[in-house]
Amino acid sequence: MPDFVDSVFDLSNIVFQQSKNLIAGSCDHMRAIWINNTPPPTPTHHSIIDTFISQFSRLDLKTVFLATVLGGIGTYRYLHHSKTQRRARMLPNGRRFEAVLIVGSPTSIVVQKLVNDLNRRGYIVYVTVTNELEVKAIESERDADIKPLLLNYDSALTIRTSLLRLASILETPELSHIGDESNSYFLHFKGALIIADYFKYPKYSKLVEIEPRDFNAMIQNQFLKINALLQNGLISALQESNNRRNEIEKFNGVNISNCPSKLVFVNFLPISTKEKRRLFLDFTLDINNLLFEYTYKENRKKYSGISSILSSKNSDYINIAKLQVNFHQDEESKLLSSGFNILTLSNMFSGIRNKKLTSRKFHHQVFDLLNSNALKKVYTISA
Missing domain, CATH: 3.40.50.720 (NAD(P)-binding Rossmann-like Domain)
Structure with missing residues (x-):
């Protein structure tokens, strides 16, 4: 009787070890497949304000000053031109x-x-x-x-x-x-x-x-x-x-x-x-x-x-x-x-x-x- 139990135990242990190895191999195989097929992470999108601040910080101070002056002159000329279009009504x-x-x-x-x-x-x-x-x-x-x-x-x-x-x-x-x-x-x-x-x-x-x-x-x-x-x-x-x-x-x-x-x-x-x-x-x-x-x-x-x-x-x-x-x-x-x-x-x-x-x-x-x-x-x- 003990011999029968020992033989069953030995067989069960062999089956367990083989099953363990099979499961481990399957996990490694699945892990390899998952890693290879997973899409790259979505890049982080910055807001428009963040992008503007980032670009603005790279500008030279002289460039900023010149752009401000030219923009102000352009705005003045546009408003002045629109205001001076004073014409009488026509038939x-x-x-x-x-x-x-x-x-x-x-x-x-x-x-x-x-x-x-x-x-x-x-x-x-x-x-x-x-x-x-x-x-x-x-x-x-x-x-x-x-x-x-x-x-x-x-x-x-x-x-x-x-x-x-x-x-x-x-x-x-x-x-x-x-x-x-x-x-x-x-x-x-x-x-x-x-x-x-x-x-x-x-x-x-x-x-x-x-x-x-x-x-x-x-x-x-x-x-x-x-x-x-x-x-x-x-x-x-x-x-x-x-x-x-x-x-x-x-x-x-x-x-x-x-x-x-x-x-x-x-x-x-x-x-x-x-x-x-x-x-x-x-x-x-x-x-x-x-x-x-x-x-x-x-x-x-x-x-x-x-x-x-x-x-x-x-x-x-x-x-x-x-x-x-x-x-x-x-x-x-x-x-x-x-x-x-x-x-x-x-x-x-x-x-x-x-x-x-x-x-x-x-x-x-x-x-x-x-x-x-x-x-x-x-x-x-x-x-």
């Missing part, structure tokens, strides 16, 4: 239909430059004239879209008669081609700019020096004539333009928007460090500002309460504002300087006040006032 056939009236002397260099700028931006520009010299100044422009509006200031009746010519032009359809009424259109009265000319008055430093005829001429030109023009048809023409806005939109087939017609007083205040004889200039500015204040108050009374909040819903609402231009002049006027030179650039970085007020800055401000849906009371440009 679908490309014709002009927005009109602006300038109340000022066409012999003034300020008025001349503004007239030409508005004309280049697509406006039909009417300029008030009172004598043959001013008519010739308009005719010398040689542009059919720069037109004179003859004014007679002898009485309220003659002023109304003069402004009726403008009203007749606005109410009569224009013809794209002579004899072809199918392409007719109406003009839209965009606004009026009152530009007082302070540069032709004599210079006084004391009250006793003022001549009565000079003072009377100042009162006439800076207060009485302008006020008579406003009260005898100009404000009514602007209100009527708003009343006809929807009709003009449908007839012309172009969107005018809810932008009310504008009445803008433009005042130039020359600031000179050497000129001491500016007493008369101060008088003329005060008189003109007084006219603006009373005109502003009288017309704002009509639009108090809800109508002032919803001004775009009030068809006869007009916007009234004042644009004051402060410019420095020493030996010569800096107002009409243009261009961007290296001295201007150095002044910007050195903190020195730039005395030159470019005409472009002034013209852009005028365009923005004419095309704003709402205006504040006073705007100031300083050089």
Whole structure:
């Protein structure tokens, strides 16, 4: 019996050892197969921010500075270019239909430059004239879209008669081609700019020096004539333009928007460090500002309460504002300087006040006032 047990034990041990070796060999074989067929581990993906930081850290500091400067210049030029695309609306056939009236002397260099700028931006520009010299100044422009509006200031009746010519032009359809009424259109009265000319008055430093005829001429030109023009048809023409806005939109087939017609007083205040004889200039500015204040108050009374909040819903609402231009002049006027030179650039970085007020800055401000849906009371440009 023990021999039988021992033989069975020996046989079992042999079987166990063989099974153990077989299992071990199988495991080694499976391990070899697993190792050879297992795909490589997935590479770690860095985030975009990590990649940017890694690349940025490799850049040279000079390269970073240069890229920043060039990027800033490029951004400025893009924003400046997009902002300066100030153009009047046109009809679908490309014709002009927005009109602006300038109340000022066409012999003034300020008025001349503004007239030409508005004309280049697509406006039909009417300029008030009172004598043959001013008519010739308009005719010398040689542009059919720069037109004179003859004014007679002898009485309220003659002023109304003069402004009726403008009203007749606005109410009569224009013809794209002579004899072809199918392409007719109406003009839209965009606004009026009152530009007082302070540069032709004599210079006084004391009250006793003022001549009565000079003072009377100042009162006439800076207060009485302008006020008579406003009260005898100009404000009514602007209100009527708003009343006809929807009709003009449908007839012309172009969107005018809810932008009310504008009445803008433009005042130039020359600031000179050497000129001491500016007493008369101060008088003329005060008189003109007084006219603006009373005109502003009288017309704002009509639009108090809800109508002032919803001004775009009030068809006869007009916007009234004042644009004051402060410019420095020493030996010569800096107002009409243009261009961007290296001295201007150095002044910007050195903190020195730039005395030159470019005409472009002034013209852009005028365009923005004419095309704003709402205006504040006073705007100031300083050089």
